[in-house]
Amino acid sequence: MNKLNISIVGVPMDLGQNRRGVDMGPSAIRYAGAIERLKALGHTVNDKGDIVIGRKEISKNTKLRNLEEVVEGNTKLANEVKEILAEGDYPLVLGGDHSIAIGTIAGLADKYKNLGVIWYDAHADLNTEETSPSGNIHGMPLAVSLGLGHTDLVKIRSYTPKLKPENVVIIGARSVDPGERELIKEKGIKVFSMHEIDKLGMTKVMEQTIEYFQKREVDGVHLSLDLDGIDPIYTPGVGTPVPGGITYRESHLAMEMLYSSNLITSAEFVEVNPILDEKNKTADVAVALMGSLFGESLL
Structure with missing residues (x-):
């Protein structure tokens, strides 16, 4: 098993949507034993603490909720991820709502010029200001990373796009808005919806995902895991189950299977909301999945 130097950064962001509580996600994940679990696997863990997220009482942009604050928080995160990579460490980001993926991917794209992304999520997160039914930026981070959306979001760290659509695989989708559906078809984004997972089985889905990235010769693969990708009977503490x-x-x-593939070069776990949870059950699931991603096995 490869021993990693993992740098953890928490992003207590709940401004990308309108349900409070997900800002406590990083604390809940730490409380569930994330650091201890990773150290027990032999990894070196540096917890860099939480990014400070600004807050104002009223959003200035009703079409894009809390735009200014989301841009500011993601810019800080992008800079932090860039520094982690410069130190030679493995970035592990704890959310926070899924809007933080804008910053994570912006920081990663400084190093990885042909970055692949696995979007493990019930939602495609491919909305823009024009297609979003809510104005919630946590439904837009994948679109933003593809260079689609408000200029202030797509130009974080000055360059855009950060991702190519052919380097994205969405796994677990089952709630996709009409505008997102059109964009998926237009850009040819690979999606394994729940229909494909039921039909093929998770083993085949992951084999095809791994083979897909190997054929594309990406220089890194980021796992963006939203806990609402998992059925809410296991993860009740999410904002959009x-x-x-x-x-x-x-x-x-x-x-x-991702661990065995040795493909994943960074990861984030997002949308843990302790206020909506049952005895920190969702954070416990997040930490258990981290264990498997970083090499934990029964024997």
Whole structure:
């Protein structure tokens, strides 16, 4: 097993949507034993603490909720991720709502010029200001990373796009807005919806995902894991739960296969909301999946 130098950064951001509490996600994940679990696997862990997220009472942009604050927080995160990579460490980001992926990917793209992304999520997060039914930026980070959306978001760290659509694989999708559906078809983004997971099985889905990135010769693969990708019977503490999701065991299998593939070069776990949770159950699932992603096995 490869021993990694992992740098953890928390992003207590709940401004990309309108349900409070997900800002406590990084603390909940730490409380569930993330650092101890990774150290027990032999990895060196440097917890760099939490990024300070600014807050104002009223958003200036009703079409894009809390735009200024989301841009500021993601700019800080992008800079932090860039520094982690410069130190030679493995970035592990704890959210926070999924809008933080804008900053994570912006920081990664400084190093990885042909970055691949696995978007493990019930949602495609491909909305823009024009297509979003809510104005919540946590439904836009993948679009932003592809260079689509408000200028202030796509130009974080000055360059755009950060990703190519052919270097994205979405796993677990089951709630996709009409505008997102059109964009997926237009850009040819690879999606394994719950239909494909049910039909093929998680083993085949992950084999095809791994083979897909190997053929594309990406120079890094980032895992962006939203806890609402998993069925809410296992992860009740998320802001936008969608029934009929990936099971707990399927998710462990996916993480185990990603570990064995040696493809993943960075990761983030997002959308843990302790206020909506049951005895920190969702954070416990996040930490258990981290264990599998970083080499934990039964024997």
